[in-house]
Amino acid sequence: MEKGSSVPEGYPVGMRVLAMDDDPTGLSKLEKMLRSCDYQVTTKASAVEDVRELLDNPMGFDLVMTIVHTKARGIDGFDILKQVKNRLPVILFSDEYDPEMSKRGILGGACDFMLKPLQIKEISLIWQHVVRRRLFAGCSANTDVESSVDSNDDPDDN
Template sequence: MKKKKGDSMSGNDTFPVGMRVLAVDDDSLCLMLLEGLLRKCHYQVTTTNQAHIALKMLRENKNRFDLIISDVHMPDMDGFKLLELVGLEMDLPVIMLSANSDTRLVMKGITHGACDYLVKPVRLEELRNIWQHVIRKKKSNPLPPPPSGISTDQIENLSRKRKEEEEDDEEDENGNDNDDPTAQKKPRVVWSIELHRKFVSAVNQLGIESNYFFSTLSLFLIFLF
């Protein structure tokens, strides 16, 4: 079967050859050196010296890249902010890059979701093995990103609205005696990884173009909770 354009290279028999890497660094010289090393590893490399352009490319096609390497300190957008947005919207593996090897900075990168933290100057040996992060991310099967056309804010708003309704229900239950002693309080449902997967699956089946998308989606959430 012919591989569709934009599909992840991790499904190819030649992987990690051809792994698609987006490199982001405002330092042109560092970016050029990084690109050269990545190409020696037989990766497909796309470069940009601006974080907001990198984010724009990612949002336009979330399946365009397999891995991102981003500098920490950039003038237009902090590398940690880019890391946060990628984690929320695409959930791609991100490697942070910096000349600063301070332990606190490294810890900040890892705790914010970076899969690795490389210190400049980067060695070729370090880049030869970064493909493992793509496989690890794929195998771990984390929370899927929001379906195309649905923003993170929309999902958060739906979850917030449902939480407010639950709080109102609890206030009613605490403020009024229940006439039926056999009635049981509806158990609280925690928004787990499994529920999130069901949510995304339902959205994909409904299709965001449907006129009844949000009303049907609300019924789905009510059914779950």
């Protein structure tokens, strides 16, 4: 670990990404880009498999990347976002440009919304979402501790 940080030394090498796209070609391209950035990658071809993996291995990932709309009915990227946004950064991506869909994703808690075809430059920077989440969590924890210490200070004790 780097001193004073919740980020392991050498990060983002080894960052654990769960990637889902029901298009096999798109999933293969995404996996290759993620691996070229030295991320550890688990791929799933359906949202149902994605959710099952997250339930079976809740601490096994640092970030989730998922397609918004899937060909299968029932569950999509927005459903995955709802289930994990409080635990993990989620990046949604789509084949189509739709400002309302993008807005819905970001307001729903996604840390990013990307358009296909995904680019290596974008993929190489996704680690920043994990670091921000960890730093923010650390700041929140420190703020809570500082607040409780401050509230215990009695001005009459001085």
